Amino acid sequence: MSSTGRLYGLGIGPGDPELLTLKAYRILKQVPVIAYPTLENGKALARSIVADYIRTDQIEIPMPLPFSVERSSQPYYDQAAIKIAQHLTAGQDVAVLCEGDPMLYGTFMYLFNRLADQFQTEVVPGISSTFASAAMLGAPITYRNDVLSIMPATLDAETLRDRLSQVDSAIIIKLGRHFAKVKSILAELNLLDRARYIERATQANQQILDIKTVDPQAVPYWALILIPSQTQPQ
Amino acid sequence: MSSTGRLYGLGIGPGDPELLTLKAYRILKQVPVIAYPTLENGKALARSIVADYIRTDQIEIPMPLPFSVERSSQPYYDQAAIKIAQHLTAGQDVAVLCEGDPMLYGTFMYLFNRLADQFQTEVVPGISSTFASAAMLGAPITYRNDVLSIMPATLDAETLRDRLSQVDSAIIIKLGRHFAKVKSILAELNLLDRARYIERATQANQQILDIKTVDPQAVPYWALILIPSQTQPQ
Known part of the structure; x- marks a missing residue:
């Protein structure tokens, strides 16, 4: 084991490059190999977040992943795991940007489930867009005593x-083309007045909009609705 | 407004000093005043997390807070807000360590609700112990499609x-003296085999224990139970 590389699952936060942890920053700077998911159009949000920190001598493994639910993603993950395992077996540490x-x-x-039993693996937690949006x-x-869903x-x-009919507070993620459905359910449950809408939290093009004015056709995947607690004690 | 100080709510993470974000680290280093909650015995977990980063010329505001539910906490928060407001009014930035x-x-x-309408306020998200525990x-x-509670x-x-009778995955926080109650409910709902127990995640004295061997008398406030998803797709 000691001559194989170490696998890092590196939480890099929701978008602002300053929201990396000191630990993620240190590991990112020191590993010889980084891997990150790419969309079918070649875009890689994770890589773009840390672009300024990547060294030119680092090996990069772009991982094309299917973001369509119609297709099985299993072969994509299998293939990515094989590539990563080659570097780990050769003794190189690999950081997967998350x-x-x-x-x-x-x-x-999905990579963790394929590789963590064969290679030393460390998961570095990152700032989730869910809580960053509240900030x-x-x-x-x-x-x-609130419950968060x-x-x-x-x-x-x-x-x-x-699920929404009994929440104290809730965060509804991955809105995209599901926005209209969610909005109508919130209206039905009298939650629309409490609902706050944000797109691409902490990214350069972050938008906070009045949920009643949002164009359902223009809602990105990286948008969420926060329903804060009503408790607000003194 | 421009001559008053800025209030920061600074998320500093669950315990490992390396889990501060680059942003929290920068702000912590540059503010003239820091404030943090203290227990009745004088202990201050938040301060201890960042102890190595604090400069000797920084003004410190310890905030004694009641951690007993029997007492109203309102006067404690009022008093802390007054102290912080004095520095802000004098033009000094104040970072509240969270x-x-x-x-x-x-x-x-509670400070945000008292001060954010009077002073420029910025909330810097931090790594929550909930997700750090999963790591x-x-x-x-x-x-x-899992729902997390x-x-x-x-x-x-x-x-x-x-609430636990219908979860996909759950995180139960603030265990302390409530451990036995929670364990018995998990057993009743057939969730005990899935439940994972961790104390003081990422802190120097972190402990991961088999939930069946945990001494209910020795469970700290900073302990939680994670019930991971059963979905585990390929």
């Missing part, structure tokens, strides 16, 4: 309605 | 049972 936190709805978890909105999320907008309407 | 993330069950939110446990939390163990048994 937007937000590696363990929450992340690409890294940007100036909206405390939960007080005292984090859920993806991709859930079917019935499940969303059921 | 364990974990400032907007999640945090002391800072330390090597346990992916949520996949795809974060809840305090201080809830009454009936509410806890109700």
